[in-house]
Amino acid sequence: MAGTSAGKTLAEKVWNAHVVRPGEGEGAARQPDLIYIDLHLVHEVTSPQAFEGLRLAGRKLRRPDLTIATEDHNTPTLDIDKPIADPTSRTQIETLRTNCKEFGVRLHSLGDAEQGIVHVVGPQLGLTQPGLTVVCGDSHTSTHGAFGALAFGIGTSEVEHVMATQTLSLKPFKTMAINVEGTLRPGVTAKDIILAVIAKIGTGGGQGYVLEYRGSAIRSLSMEARMTICNMSIEAGARAGMVAPDDTTFDYLKGRPHAPEGADWDAAVDYWRTLRSDDDAEFDAEVFLDADTLEPFVTWGTNPGQGVSLSQAVPDPDDFADENAKAAARRALDYMALEAGTPMKDIRVDTVFLGSCTNSRIEDLRIAADIIRGRSKAPNVRMMVVPGSARVRLEAEAEGLDKVFKEFGAEWRFAGCSMCLGMNPDQLAPGERCASTSNRNFEGRQGKGGRTHLVSPVVAAATAVRGTLSSPSDLDPINDDAVSRPAA
């Protein structure tokens, strides 16, 4: 971190408040700081080997009261009352249940109202709060930075380290300010901001940095939208993304099950209000993005940095200056079965996936439902809607959103990671093309041979109507009288 001026960045303030033991030495030879972890989120995929490590070493889990587990990656989104069909998935889930019982960890299992994607569950319970350090054996832990927490993904060895010590040995991250000024146009969302940021700085551009999203466009975003942005910080190579907490944050938290109450709430808010980068703080790097001119953004390739505005065409690999980028683009077009020069809006999809820790919160579902309400789904397009948590699903059903999706012809599923990575049966078939609100368009990510275009919930919904990548402005107007809306 820069740290030469008197002012501190948000990330530095949170870091400094968690140093258990500063690293010895100076400069490059300086050892890592020992950092305290306030909240450890656990799921079934990256934890079994860590629990086993504790067991083999005869160690206890130090702070079960700062640890919470949920089942998400392997869980089916249909027939959740039946035993999990895949025996390896079932074993992994059962292993988590046994481990949580043995080590005293709170677990929200399939069927529980608080079960769901780990990055949806933490915030909705009010456990994710400003100024915390939050870790999980999952790269999208960066999501929780939307609250002004320092939140980042770790590997299984580090999961075991946190279980045993409630700390991590870490070198300070560098800081990068992502300034987004202006007002988003209708139909342009947080997802488009982050896809544009990644296309701008590249998949390695954020490496070693904590990104702090700032500026008027960020301030005006809801918590759900901020989570979408912080979630994909990892796709720019960054460990973490953060937004300084403000009244939007406090309003979201107030009254949630684990939010502070009474005098504790006042003390917490007093502290939280100090969690902003000082005016004279220096960042190690700065990036600027104009919200006014931003358009819906979609990917054409096989890494999240390979994106363009929806109104543009598939780029020509020869137009890339860098040899590695050129080769990567050629390979991507081959895998995606796309030709340079094809307008993005001419690309026909087979499947639309609305879900994942990036875009499966209640606001995402509302936005998509608003677009499809009163419209018909394109024939031959399959649309899957997978709420981020059982709680989101219940909330959506209380608002009647499930009916909107079902009337449209979409599949209304149970909560989990689902087709974002296809560890459960929700996968693309080889060659199938998908407009997905998830976070990674890697080769085979959503199923062997599957082709992924990353999009916002707005574009996902419009695409399900037209059958080709689309924004709401491409849709025919609907006759409002014919639309049934739930009572306000």
Next chain:
Amino acid sequence: MEKFSTHTGIGVPLRQSNVDTDQIIPAVYLKRITRSGFEDALFAAWRKQETFILNQEPFSRGSVLVAGPDFGTGSSREHAVWALKDYGFKVVLSSRFADIFRGNSGKQGLLAAEVAQDDIELIWKELENHPGTEVTVDLQAKTVVCGTLTAPFEIDDYTRWRLLEGLDDIGLTLQHEGDITAYEQTRPAWKPKTLPART
């Protein structure tokens, strides 16, 4: 963890940037609950293609992977490191590693050595022109030797020290348990606790 000082083995040129951890090990293999036995999962999709480098002799016996920039991006899965190690890789060379992958490597004794892209290109040429060429990686001297080329590599001093000494992180941290307990006394009472559960 075993001590690492030098390693010599067949170099494998992987001319590709952005090799993400979904390519290194697809998610379907992450359902296992063991920490070993992932050799079959390494690059599982790519290994189905005959032309893939690891399907060619003598590269299939390689132990030093020489990859393009941004190696190990994406998912935090440590299984990527386990799969590389289980297959027989001791070292990965790249001009840029994703942070989490680099960290996971250091915990598991896989050396992720950062080599300038110009040197990577020279090593690629040497390995392609003379398949089976051995690469020597010296962690003490921080050098890579391939044919007539000797190139420096970067690694942070702390990780290098831990690899050289073969030190276990948790054991090191628990030497400071008193500091952890002292810190815990200073945490504000309103900080959230997961127990007892409130819903």
